[in-house]
Amino acid sequence: MSKGKVVFISAFHDYRTAKRASIHQIAGALARGGYDVSFLSTRFSRLSWSKGDSRLFLWDRANRIETVDGIQCYLWRTPLHPFATGNKIADRMMAPLFQLYARLPDLHVDAMLAEADHVVVEASVAAILLRRIHHLNPCARIIYYATDRLETVGAHPFVQQQLERDAKLVHHVSMRSWLMAPDFHWADRLTRIGFGIDPEDFEAVGSTPYPAGQRTAVSVGSMLFDEGFFRHAAAAFPDVMFHVIGCGRRFDAPSNVIIHDEMPFRDTLPYIAHATIGVAPYLQAPGVEYLAETSLKLAQFEYLGRPAVCPDFATGDVRSRYGYRPDDAGSIEEAVSGALAAAGSVSPVIFPKWAEIGERLLYPEHYPDTAPA
Structure with a gap:
């Protein structure tokens, strides 16, 4: 019934x-x-x-x-x-x-x-x-x-x-x-x-889609997507492969940025679960600070114990997030460097189902x- x-x-x-x-x-x-x-x-x-x-x-x-x-x-x-x-x-x-x-x-x-x-x-x-x-x-x-x-x-x-x-x-x-x-x-x-977060979604994510030993950063989604972040970050970290999934468009970026079409949710999970760090490249917009508490991609990074790079307005009080000022190459480099250094040391967070x-x-x-x- x-x-x-x-x-x-x-x-x-x-x-x-x-x-x-x-x-x-x-x-x-x-x-x-x-x-x-x-x-x-x-x-x-x-x-x-x-x-x-x-x-x-x-x-x-x-x-x-x-x-x-x-x-x-x-x-x-x-x-x-x-x-x-x-x-x-x-x-x-x-x-x-x-x-x-x-x-x-x-x-x-x-x-x-x-x-x-x-x-x-x-x-x-x-x-x-x-x-x-x-x-x-x-x-x-x-x-x-x-x-x-x-x-x-x-x-x-x-x-x-x-x-x-x-x-x-x-x-x-x-x-x-x-x-x-x-x-x-x-x-x-x-x-x-x-x-x-439903733990069963992440129990069988499969093998890594990345080459062995490769440092990787992944971004999933299109909301307020800032392609400029990747031009700065990828140029500063040529040894890191940046995977962009479902941003909704193609854009010019360094060769270590790989743009993927939108894919089913479960197909994104190996990319997220096996990434070195996560990225939430939000653009500045009116009243956008609420994203510190509402971003699903940031919550998934927390659940998986992945350090995340995001604009400073979206860091909130989460210690595993490394904030930068949009369009500020120096702060972007500092945030990515901090997240990479923290990889492997972040404790996963439990969420309700x-x-x-x-x-x-x-x-x-x-x-x-x-x-x-």
Whole structure:
């Protein structure tokens, strides 16, 4: 018997893509734990081709339900979708299109939302659907999953404005860092759930993909990716091979930088587990300090006992992270040197399993430590 129906809504991710963010991990864990889980992926249209969207391989599978790992997946493809232009005048002209998009008809979307017990709305354009969710299903528990700050990821101002207008419809906000709390002055329903790691994912990662004796550094992911870091670091450390996985683009760099296409989560694990050090090359962005507590790649490096190099705004109070100032060649060299020297001496960190994080997301009232201190 199902524990309940949970719908996840994302404007960036589809459950079937190779990349694995926390929303994928939680959805998978809840499905394995007995919940009836659906994953609705939005903001996908012909415009997605110009952006190199990671979901393009699903183009012909859009607008129909497909079950993967026991999860009902639905990629909502529309003729066009609204977006942030980065220009104040153009953004003002774009705002009414967000309102129109939120009302576009789709029978599968509406049926999915109408039947849910919980609707988890990832921090993104998906927030404009709150009113639609409530209209279709007034009894559903709507959870805003604050994986990122809207300003940091460059969301259109309308999204934040609509989120504030519809704040009363949100049962609770689930954050990964209390540093994000000031964004929710409108809510007294703030919770923090943290990260999960499933040890079984790392029990059979396989042999090293690196040559014997080779010092290596690995970066996985595309969020706020700073290619300039690798130009500085690779030139300063020609004996270190820098592996960049799934950054979403090609760029000019020294020959000791190897760029890999996006790959399935499990395929990345040998690269991470056998690397000498990890790298989280984030660009500076508004309010980006929360990444010190929300970066999944940094958490994975901690779990595996790997020293990590990252911008100084993302080091937090983690001693195994070596911070640098973006675009400062001297500080980048110092950070990489410090991490390399620490290799082999970092103790692994234990995290809760994703199944527990999923329960904390749905029912934070059962976990007193999710509440503000």
